[in-house]
Amino acid sequence: MMTLYGYFRSGTSHRTRIALNLKGLDYDDIAINLAQDEQLEDAFKAINPQGLVPVLKADDLLLYQSPAILEWLEEAYPEHALLPQDAAGRMHVRALSAMIGCDIHPINNRRILQYLRNELSVDKEAVIAWCNRWITEGFAALETRLAADKNRGQFCYGDRPTFADCYLIPQVSSARRFKVDLSAYPNIVAIDTHCRTLKAFAVADPMMQPDAPKHA
Amino acid sequence: MMTLYGYFRSGTSHRTRIALNLKGLDYDDIAINLAQDEQLEDAFKAINPQGLVPVLKADDLLLYQSPAILEWLEEAYPEHALLPQDAAGRMHVRALSAMIGCDIHPINNRRILQYLRNELSVDKEAVIAWCNRWITEGFAALETRLAADKNRGQFCYGDRPTFADCYLIPQVSSARRFKVDLSAYPNIVAIDTHCRTLKAFAVADPMMQPDAPKHA
Incomplete structure (x- = not known):
């Protein structure tokens, strides 16, 4: 089971949720409250030193930066491809x-x-x-x-x-x-x-x- | 032969030049003078409606957005790989x-x-x-x-x-x-x-x- 550290209104968290859903992948949610700057607290910075959501925990990896997360998902879960063939x-x-x-x-x-x-x-x-x-x-x-x-x-x-x-x-x-x-x-x-x-x-x-x- | 529409000081043109060079690919240069807003003129907007450099002409394709250009180069020219194996x-x-x-x-x-x-x-x-x-x-x-x-x-x-x-x-x-x-x-x-x-x-x-x- 994957875990997504995100925030409901964050556009980058939102795009990651869509990709996970399109691929039919189940995940747990951990909300990082950006309105209270939780992303800048030490606990979250240990997960991502940039202090930005989302982070996706998958296969014991902490994936960060949504463009890289989406590419990783596409490689790891090629079914329901989100990139064209050509x-x-x-x-x-x-x-x-x-x-x-x-x-x-x-x-x-x-x-x-x-x-x-x-x-x-x-x-x-x-x-x-x-x-x-x-x-x-x-x-x-x-x-x-x-x-x-x-x-x-x-x-x-x-x-x-x-x-x-x-x-x-x-x-x-x-x-x-x-x-x-x-x-x-x-x-x-x-x-x-x-x-x-x-x-x-x-x-x-x-x-x-x-x-x-x-x-x- | 590829053609790069870019500008000497543009960071996105610069990163594309590095990738082309690392892959040993030869290209022609067409300078779009951003200091004179040439990127906003109709002639360039016909090439890229977003009015941003770089654009790489390759295989009769007009490639745009440097993150996409770099991924395309990596797929089309896998030698001198710019992404790791794992x-x-x-x-x-x-x-x-x-x-x-x-x-x-x-x-x-x-x-x-x-x-x-x-x-x-x-x-x-x-x-x-x-x-x-x-x-x-x-x-x-x-x-x-x-x-x-x-x-x-x-x-x-x-x-x-x-x-x-x-x-x-x-x-x-x-x-x-x-x-x-x-x-x-x-x-x-x-x-x-x-x-x-x-x-x-x-x-x-x-x-x-x-x-x-x-x-x-």
Whole structure:
């Protein structure tokens, strides 16, 4: 049994949950409360000195950094492949993933927004504008790529979910939280709508996690 | 013959040049002048709608996003492997790479620093402090990982260069440009010093590129 150290709202934890679910792998959850900076405590830093979630414990290994975790899962559990068979397809899927995983997500990460607020005295509205800027710039480029792909089915690539969907859906969740107008990205919205009908995506949703706040 | 669309000082172009050189692959250079925003012109956006370098033209494919380019090169040209043989080693190398490629580099990218300066009126000193913060935070975590690896040789992993060295050396170049004090990271400095003695790294250096400014 694997153990995932994560946080309900962390986009990188979310993408890892989706990948585990798509591969049909069962795992235990250990919640690291980022709102209380538990990721910076010694207990967690002994698990990951970078003080970032997620970490996946599997086969006595402590896997860290979600791009590396996803590649490891793909190699260790090739069934329900999350990368296409052809080299060009794999490049495309990894590139779409990196457009989100390098150029959108980390820039709107909790530690960055805290620095903007606390060290640079950026007000709430300007922090939201910051997030909007990087999400819309990234989504515009993604939308162009998705629209140009004539072989695309209901997912980012072809007819089956790939790494790119694992990255995209959490980023759409984050975009909604920052009130980004998604109407300019019909392909992204269609993929998101379809993926959310699938159990692997639905049960990975932040609000479905045990550490999510409960509402009446 | 491959063609690399890049910029001498771009860290992602730099890491791609190192990987190409380590694999002994010859390529033509097309310089996209980021200082003149050539990457945002229609001519380049037709090549990459995201308006970011590098792009590698190979086998009639336009490869984009350096993490995907490196994985493609490793699959297409397995000789001079840049990933270890064992799954745990590959995870580790990819994770070290992502620590730089996701959590350091994109946050200090040109477009981010421009936004800080132009939209948030952050002064020069505070922009340098911003870069220092993310480089030192990332390097501290990297240094801990490198120091804990008892099997490490002269590179980030084992006795041969890997993706992780392709990512690290450009980030050290960037750290020096932002005047980061590197004395707290002896393992990083030792790897950097060793790599720079090797031709594959030396000829990939920003100042060795045809588009670098010439000094008397």
